[in-house]
Amino acid sequence: MGVSAAIATAAAQFAFSATPRLDAELLMAHALGVERNAILLDPDRYAVPATFAALVERRLDHEPIAYITGTRGFWSIDLAVGPGALVPRADSETLLIAAQAHFAGRAPATILDLGTGPGTLLLAALDEWPAQGLGVDYSPQALAYARANAATLGMADRAHLIRGSWASAIVGQFDLILANPPYIATDEQLPSEVHEHEPHAALFAGADGLDDYRILAEQLPALIAPGGAAVIEIGSTQAAPVTALLKAQGLHVALHHDYGGNARALVATHAPAT
Template identity: 90%
Template sequence: MSAALATAAARFGFSATPRLDAEILMAHALGVERNAILLDPDRYAVPATFAALVHRRLNHEPIAYITGTRGFWSIDLAIGPGALVPRADSETLLIAAQAHFAGRSPATILDLGTGPGTLLLAALDEWPAQGLGVDYSPHALAYACANAATLGVTDRAHFIQGSWASAIVGQFDLILANPPYIATAEQLPREVHDHEPHAALFAGSDGLDDYRILAEQLPALIAPGGAAVIEIGSTQAPPVTALLQAQGLHVALHHDYGGNARAMVATHAPAT
């Protein structure tokens, strides 16, 4: 077992976490928690299915697609091709939302571009709210609905297919959005470019196409005292701030675990 893990990790040189990748795949092949093999790796024989998992990873397939699951915030999500893999940096949006509500609970939550339900379902695990997730991709929505069922929140999580908020009427206490924000000419790792849905990644020549749409839609959607929390690329705070402020919104910036600009909190400017 130890030798197999070391050999696999050595072959995953393209990964930022080669040893972790090998351990996760081995645990998945064995059907045990990763901690089990960390505590006593030579307790187990290497399963025959491990080689096929290593081969998939060598094709730069995301670990989450291979195992079919990804942990995010306080929940685990089923994930696969056609849905964007949740990133730890996106948890910044939930931290920013916690800071805005400061001990009170949003009653209604809207997640625009929900994907496999990532932000909405994490928020519903945090607060006893009613939530609505919107996504253009039927593949992503299928994962979202399955995840809501697994988490036991189908009475509080509802999903519709649509393009941003074009079909939404009403106001929400908390609006979450992780739109595509990568410029079309930008180079991405094979793991992302070759496997994840491009519609969830790319947003025009400057990466701002979807922010332009959202900025116009958000003012009518934010309830009094509420907030829209939007993920951005690490260099996009100035242009996204300008787009939101042009719509009369007040904007605050939050940084991710690595200190990069990551979330914009948009609220209605206080009445004077």
């Protein structure tokens, strides 16, 4: 079987995925040790490697593609990811777009990423601006990926990473605060590849999915520097309740939508002086 046929056969087995063909192409590229574009341009140049079948079996067990290949592209960077670290999602790029809009024409000098995971938002922001950054996460596994990613991207001198619970150990103010907290209600049904493989501590947040927002809302006002902003990811149905939590702390809140038009990020700033 040639590479094209092997990809088509694998894709036909991945009906549970939203992107079956892409999944098969990424696995083939990973097995061959080449860029995906290379097999798209000239698949007949390659023979199907013996390792491809095992990768397909892992995907059939609903293991995330990013865990199988060990990497995921996000914004302008590639990140190493694996078990214990939340897989970066394209929708989270909305936070960087919202931050760009807030800082149009200027750059934040200091960045705080609460719940940094494998460094997703922090390192993307540091690739965007020549800032100093601090990433906080409670998971040692996630922090290990974050440190490795910072080193690979040449940002170890600008990305400082510590273990902690949200901002409980943080003193000071930051121009840009980023956060993608858990926001799934505990009884919500998730796809197998998420529920069975990704860390539950990074997904679930109590009966209504708002537990961590309640903590963050109280912590954020003291952390936002004058002229700065906190940009927080939300679930698509959570704009109203999370906005209310932030406004109750005296913050001004603006909503941003993701690539699919869903509510995805809230930008919290100190309310203008009257």
